[in-house]
Amino acid sequence: MRRITRIATVGIASAALALSATACGGKSSSEQSGSDDKGGKAAIAYDIGGRGDQSFNDAAFAGLEKAEKELDIEGNDAEPSEGEGDPDKIQRLTALARAGNNPVIGVGFAYAPAIAEVAPKFPKTTFGLIDDTSKTGPNIANLVFNEEQGSYLAGVAAAKVTKTNTVGFIGGVETPLIKKFEAGFVQGVKDTKKGVNVKVQYLTQPPDFGGFSKPDLGKAAAQGQLDAGADVIYAAAGLAGSGSIEATAKAGKWAIGVDSDQYNQKGLAAYKDQILTSVTKNVSGAVFNLIKSVQDGKPQTGEVRYGLEDEGVALSRSNPAFTKMTDVIAAVDKAKADIAAGKIKVKTAP
DSSP: OOOOEEEEOOHHHHHHHHHHOOTTTSOOHHHHHOTTOTTOEEEEEOOTTOTTSSSHHHHHHHHHHHHHHHHOOEEEEEEOOTTOOHHHHHHHHHHHHHTTEEEEEEOSGGGHHHHHHHGGGOTTSOEEEETOOSSOOTTEEEEEEOHHHHHHHHHHHHHHHOSSSEEEEEEEEOOHHHHHHHHHHHHHHHHHSTTOEEEEEEEEOTTOOGGGTOHHHHHHHHHHHHHTTOSEEEEEOTTHHHHHHHHHHHTTOEEEEEESOGGGOGGGGGGGGGEEEEEEEOHHHHHHHHHHHHHTTOOOOEEEEEOGGGTSEEEOOOOHHHHTOHHHHHHHHHHHHHHHTTSSOOOSOO
């Protein structure tokens, strides 16, 4: 497998230099591509937290890796810089497009303004925008998910396993996207067991997006909810969610992961026994599918939505302790069927 080129950008001034240096030892993108790259090149630009968040960004990277293995492409990925703004993202996407990557995928809604700016300048390049439909164009694919549906199932599971009748939700940043997670989770809890108290906390407010990147904030928030009696905590907070999982696991309570199947994340192996389940988003599949569509000459454009019906969102069952809870599994399966049949309408806002 060809090694993925990792492009680290630290502000606009260094973006051009970063593009010429890679994790493989300093070859330029043009030198690396070569004539043997039959599948072309594709790139992802990470959201806050970057690769290694054990969650959202890592799911996108998994899709790029799969494309390298199965489609014979050269994969490139670019890291965000601390406290960056839209100009930094514009520079990053521009550099990736100029280097011949197609598609170029912005991982997260924060890339919406930048993609709206850059995409018209590269009409032959497909741009993927994950988790946002506000910016559209003839060469933009909006890759979105029904997060509220998976979160509803997590709420069902939490309500079934809680012994204290208190559960928690931690959101990284209070944005409309993360409030979808909250809405589905709270509804799932309340529909399953009346009287359960759901404690809700957000780590930061826009324009401060540090709540997606600081594990210590997630850890502190989880500890506060544990001290208040919560025995199941669901965090939708990117890298900060790992701090929540750590605190919850050390207390011997149940954590619910997000985006990736966090039970199987190596960085969280020490806490896996207490990760009851995870609300997964098939970000890896969305990234792979977009890359393949470009390679096939039929690039996806417009809204491409993933939900329960196509496993675009799901509740993982990797933890054997969870699968042994037959009454919980039965309740989750019934809720999933009722959502698919339209008997349950899951809210997208609290």
